[in-house]
Amino acid sequence: MAEGSDDIQALIGQFARLPGLGPRSARRVVLSLIRRRTGQMAQLAALMASVAEHSRECARCGNIGESELCAICADPARANGELCVVEDVADLWALERGRAYRGRYHVLGGTLSALDEIGPDELGIPQLLARVGDEGITEVILALNATVEGQTTAHYLAEALENTGIRVTRLAQGVPIGGELDYLDDGTISAALRARRQL
Amino acid sequence: MAEGSDDIQALIGQFARLPGLGPRSARRVVLSLIRRRTGQMAQLAALMASVAEHSRECARCGNIGESELCAICADPARANGELCVVEDVADLWALERGRAYRGRYHVLGGTLSALDEIGPDELGIPQLLARVGDEGITEVILALNATVEGQTTAHYLAEALENTGIRVTRLAQGVPIGGELDYLDDGTISAALRARRQL
Ligand SMILES: [Zn+2]
Ligand SMILES: [Zn+2]
Numbered sequence: 001m002a003e004g005s006d007d008i009q010a011l012i013g014q015f016a017r018l019p020g021l022g023p024r025s026a027r028r029v030v031l032s033l034i035r036r037r038t039g040q041m042a043q044l045a046a047l048m049a050s051v052a053e054h055s056r057e058c059a060r061c062g063n064i065g066e067s068e069l070c071a072i073c074a075d076p077a078r079a080n081g082e083l084c085v086v087e088d089v090a091d092l093w094a095l096e097r098g099r100a101y102r103g104r105y106h107v108l109g110g111t112l113s114a115l116d117e118i119g120p121d122e123l124g125i126p127q128l129l130a131r132v133g134d135e136g137i138t139e140v141i142l143a144l145n146a147t148v149e150g151q152t153t154a155h156y157l158a159e160a161l162e163n164t165g166i167r168v169t170r171l172a173q174g175v176p177i178g179g180e181l182d183y184l185d186d187g188t189i190s191a192a193l194r195a196r197r198q199l
Numbered sequence: 200m201a202e203g204s205d206d207i208q209a210l211i212g213q214f215a216r217l218p219g220l221g222p223r224s225a226r227r228v229v230l231s232l233i234r235r236r237t238g239q240m241a242q243l244a245a246l247m248a249s250v251a252e253h254s255r256e257c258a259r260c261g262n263i264g265e266s267e268l269c270a271i272c273a274d275p276a277r278a279n280g281e282l283c284v285v286e287d288v289a290d291l292w293a294l295e296r297g298r299a300y301r302g303r304y305h306v307l308g309g310t311l312s313a314l315d316e317i318g319p320d321e322l323g324i325p326q327l328l329a330r331v332g333d334e335g336i337t338e339v340i341l342a343l344n345a346t347v348e349g350q351t352t353a354h355y356l357a358e359a360l361e362n363t364g365i366r367v368t369r370l371a372q373g374v375p376i377g378g379e380l381d382y383l384d385d386g387t388i389s390a391a392l393r394a395r396r397q398l
Pocket of ligand 2: 217228257259261269270271272
């Protein structure tokens with residue numbers, strides 16, 4: 001057994017499977033947690049157990065929270081008629097950090113992809129269209145990544161909403177070509193949101 | 200609250216402080232753990248709690264294990280008269296992965312550094328010299344990193360062992376200049392160990 005104990009090896013193996021980590025960085029992380037004698041690993045374990053038990057997807061928008069409806073869906077002040085469509089919860093969080101948007105969200109969980117057999121149903125687009133009617137939405141903001149897949153999905157949604165009389169906008173210039181929302185600084189995201197234009 | 204819940208934010212904050220991670224990769228890791236509906240986060244939490252409770256430093260060599268003596272120190276077959284000195288537990292693990300070394304280890308936990316006020320006592324060098332006598336060591340292999348600090352420490356140890364009649368060797372060429380053991384492939388480490396030369 002090269003690495004300490006079976007549990008330590010298993011822990012390194014689990015860390016190595018996380019996005020952005022590999023075997024070597026997993027070993028560094030685990031060793032650093034073991035070395036800090038302040039009980040950081042036990043704290044982290046307790047926190048993870050709590051998050052694993054309590055966190056859940058919002059039944060309405062797909063955000064992550066601790067109740068059936070997330071904090072944003074549960075807040076009546078956020079029902080301002082605007083609905084912002086994002087690919088991913090990380091993108092929703094990035095927009096919230098920008099503090100410029102005060103409406104609600106819809107998380108698609110991906111983009112349309114013929115290759116991966118991801119169609120409108122897999123992305124919950126029927127639910128999105130139902131929300132637009134049910135919640136008195138007046139503007140749908142398509143905050144999708146400036147990638148080919150993101151823009152294909154945005155065009156699909158713009159067409160699906162074309163005859164509803166609802167304003168459909170997208171984030172303005174400011175999102176770099178090929179860039180992903182979650183990589184941008186908060187100010188850039190806010191500026192792009194403020195300068196959004198109608199499709 | 201931008202990110203799900205207080206616990207989720209705290210978890211992201213703790214992940215962001217781990218070596219090689221930052222706020223963005225911490226968010227990706229936590230979201231990916233929340234999304235996998237297979238209970239991976241709860242498993243990982245349980246494993247971390249177990250490792251936090253049971254792992255400890257070997258009282259003799261500084262390796263990480265689950266008993267007062269690590270598996271290597273507890274194995275009489277590893278008492279072959281060879282003692283391999285490494286800077287770090289990660290380096291010990293790297294040597295074990297190479298499967299070429301069959302003796303015991305001594306983990307310094309760093310290198311000599313006047314700037315950081317790390318002297319022989321901070322690295323447990325008196326204990327190392329005591330082990331050499333107590334355990335009938337016939338060869339000390341200095342497997343320190345090929346950095347300035349590693350080589351300074353190696354020279355200090357070679358001098359300290361000069362009049363003991365013990366063979367002092369270092370890893371052979373094969374360790375690239377400026378390179379760190381833990382970055383090398385297992386075969387390179389094994390070759391360097393086999394071709395070790397006397398100082
Ligand atoms: Zn929600
Ligand atoms: Zn040991």
